Amino acid sequence: MGRQLLLEKVKVEGIRGYDVYRREGGYSSVEKALKNMTPDQVTDEVKKSGLRGRGGAGFPTGMKWSFLAKPEGVPRHLVCNADESEPGTFKDRYLMEFLPHLLIEGLIVSSYALGSKATYIYIRGEYAWIPDILEQAIAEAKANGWLGKNILGTGFDCEIYVHRGAGAYICGEETALIESLEGKRGNPRIKPPFPAVKGVWDRPTVVNNVETLMAVVPIINIGGEEYSKIGVGKSTGTKLLSACGNINKPGVYEIDMTISVEEFIYSDEYCGGIANGKRLKACIPGGSSVPILPANLLLKTAKGETRMMNYESLSDGGFAKGSMMGSGGFIVLDEDQCVVKNTLTLARFYRHESCGQCSPCREGTGWMEKILRNIETGKGKKSDIDLLWDIQRKIEGNTICPLGDAAAWPVAAAIRHFRDEFEWHVDNPQECLVRNYGLAHYADPLEIATPA
Amino acid sequence: MIKFSDEKLKKVDEIIARYPEGKSKSALLPLLHLAQEEFGGWLSPETMDYVASLLKLEPIEVYEVATFYSMYNLKPVGRYMFEVCQTGPCMLRGSDDIVAYIRSKLGINVGETTPDGLFTLKTVECLGACGYAPMMQLGKHFREHLTPEKVDAIIEECRKMAATNN
Numbered sequence: 227m228g229r230q231l232l233l234e235k236v237k238v239e240g241i242r243g244y245d246v247y248r249r250e251g252g253y254s255s256v257e258k259a260l261k262n263m264t265p266d267q268v269t270d271e272v273k274k275s276g277l278r279g280r281g282g283a284g285f286p287t288g289m290k291w292s293f294l295a296k297p298e299g300v301p302r303h304l305v306c307n308a309d310e311s312e313p314g315t316f317k318d319r320y321l322m323e324f325l326p327h328l329l330i331e332g333l334i335v336s337s338y339a340l341g342s343k344a345t346y347i348y349i350r351g352e353y354a355w356i357p358d359i360l361e362q363a364i365a366e367a368k369a370n371g372w373l374g375k376n377i378l379g380t381g382f383d384c385e386i387y388v389h390r391g392a393g394a395y396i397c398g399e400e401t402a403l404i405e406s407l408e409g410k411r412g413n414p415r416i417k418p419p420f421p422a423v424k425g426v427w428d429r430p431t432v433v434n435n436v437e438t439l440m441a442v443v444p445i446i447n448i449g450g451e452e453y454s455k456i457g458v459g460k461s462t463g464t465k466l467l468s469a470c471g472n473i474n475k476p477g478v479y480e481i482d483m484t485i486s487v488e489e490f491i492y493s494d495e496y497c498g499g500i501a502n503g504k505r506l507k508a509c510i511p512g513g514s515s516v517p518i519l520p521a522n523l524l525l526k527t528a529k530g531e532t533r534m535m536n537y538e539s540l541s542d543g544g545f546a547k548g549s550m551m552g553s554g555g556f557i558v559l560d561e562d563q564c565v566v567k568n569t570l571t572l573a574r575f576y577r578h579e580s581c582g583q584c585s586p587c588r589e590g591t592g593w594m595e596k597i598l599r600n601i602e603t604g605k606g607k608k609s610d611i612d613l614l615w616d617i618q619r620k621i622e623g624n625t626i627c628p629l630g631d632a633a634a635w636p637v638a639a640a641i642r643h644f645r646d647e648f649e650w651h652v653d654n655p656q657e658c659l660v661r662n663y664g665l666a667h668y669a670d671p672l673e674i675a676t677p678a
Numbered sequence: 679m680i681k682f683s684d685e686k687l688k689k690v691d692e693i694i695a696r697y698p699e700g701k702s703k704s705a706l707l708p709l710l711h712l713a714q715e716e717f718g719g720w721l722s723p724e725t726m727d728y729v730a731s732l733l734k735l736e737p738i739e740v741y742e743v744a745t746f747y748s749m750y751n752l753k754p755v756g757r758y759m760f761e762v763c764q765t766g767p768c769m770l771r772g773s774d775d776i777v778a779y780i781r782s783k784l785g786i787n788v789g790e791t792t793p794d795g796l797f798t799l800k801t802v803e804c805l806g807a808c809g810y811a812p813m814m815q816l817g818k819h820f821r822e823h824l825t826p827e828k829v830d831a832i833i834e835e836c837r838k839m840a841a842t843n844n
Binding site: 470 | 696697698701703704705706707708710711733742743746747748749750764765766767769770771803804805806807808809810811815817818819
């Protein structure tokens with residue numbers, strides 16, 4: 227079992243309540259930060275830790291914090307992004323449901339560092355039962371003097387509010403989230419200005435993911451330098467992964483980024499192998515937006531090295547032969563799964579979630595869905611595959627926010643690695659309705675599946 | 679004329695107070711949730727106009743928001759709405775079969791409501807329960823690891839609840 231920083235206490239009975247959480251050492255990071263450290267010192271520790279945003283982009287958190295503008299007399303806000311919506315990802319839900327006080331603790335320390343007196347948790351609307359859990363934790367924290375006015379006699383005031391979204395993937399994008407928090411449609415804003423300068427209600431704002439803000443607690447407790455020693459290279463600390471698809475043990479796991487992908491899939495400590503004794507066909511290792519990889523390229527990099535579960539190794543080979551850590555949504559496909567069908571459901575997802583502001587995304591996602599549906603149902607033409615490729619290229623990089631890229635990448639990667647499966651669908655319009663293409667050579671030795 | 683109870687109006691004030699002064703528009707999403715729960719599970723034009731008046735907004739500001747977010751129902755729905763996730767991870771675990779089973783069991787298509795007004799079937803995109811697939815949202819909660827037997831039990835449970843509440 228690797229080192230656990232966030233989930234260490236998750237199985238402690240009653241940890242969701244304040245008394246047990248406190249007894250287990252909870253809120254010590256608030257005492258340490260507010261009593262012994264200046265806000266800038268807290269930010270410095272986060273910088274030293276090497277913590278990277280856990281929402282998907284992997285941007286260094288300390289650096290993001292240091293961009294926050296601090297004009298005199300203008301309130302600043304910290305907003306916790308709990309709009310977890312990337313298909314394959316359900317770690318934040320687990321964290322909030324079972325360790326609500328850890329989030330509140332992280333929010334208080336982070337709010338102190340950033341000078342946010344009113345901090346918001348923007349939670350996706352579908353997690354409808356979780357706001358009650360969070361509000362309970364907030365009330366308990368407040369009753370015990372960790373929130374409100376003059377916290378611990380330090381003169382720092384802070385309130386935390388829960389704001390529920392209403393069903394829109396796009397609101398996980400930070401400027402769309404800000405629009406939504408302002409009571410508007412979730413249309414992303416053009417950057418610059420960045421939220422750090424002009425965010426919610428035109429005030430300087432930092433938006434961070436749930437897991438990122440929780441990680442601030444162990445960083446303050448053990449120190450940024452100590453935290454940075456966990457993991458490898460620029461992948462410091464621990465990362466939560468949500469594992470799903472055709473595996474024996476779907477669920478949320480915390481890893482310290484020193485294990486291999488193979489171990490993660492096959493070890494009983496984690497995914498427990500492929501379900502029903504099947505063989506591994508492919509995997510989307512970091513949430514639906516990141517490139518899908520066939521088994522051979524997943525377990526080994528194009529250079530033939532063992533692929534590890536960390537930011538650098540997962541992206542080794544670039545988009546041609548690698549993928550991304552993304553949000554940690556680890557989706558496994560067994561040999562019976564159809565890549566065309568899977569890609570179709572993702573294309574449909576992005577068409578449904580496109581906000582409609584930018585034409586390439588609004589129109590392109592709809593076209594991709596239709597073409598994929600044709601291919602999947604045996605009505606496709608060979609030229610459709612090239613057309614799909616063409617459309618995804620025209621979306622990527624041509625939209626205000628990254629949703630366009632997120633919609634394009636899964637389609638591109640599916641064609642890149644599984645083109646023969648798409649062609650088989652076109653060539654066998656009847657057969658593809660009743661059976662799947664299967665494993666083909668996707669699990670074969672590396673050289674066969676990765677022509678130069 | 680629809681109107682929140684005094685107790686709910688207190689809740690409305692409480693929600694508005696979460697946001698800075700002069701930024702009460704921020705309360706729009708939470709108030710639409712509250713109104714939908716309170717006034718029959720959907721947002722009629724009358725309901726939206728009422729929410730607009732509470733926040734001193736133009737009705738169009740409410741309509742444009744209500745039409746953007748998938749959780750606001752702009753048409754009446756059954757008392758129990760089965761929202762079955764059908765995105766990749768759920769599809770890999772058999773969500774298509776669950777949708778087909780519910781359709782045949784209730785005799786309705788996706789998007790339809792049973793004639794008795796009890797059930798609406800909807801397919802939705804990823805709800806963040808990928809590890810517990812197939813699943814659906816039913817009211818405030820998720821029902822996970824669905825099987826035909828579980829679906830039967832849920833339908834039974836809803837029918838019983840409806841019978842006792844009538």
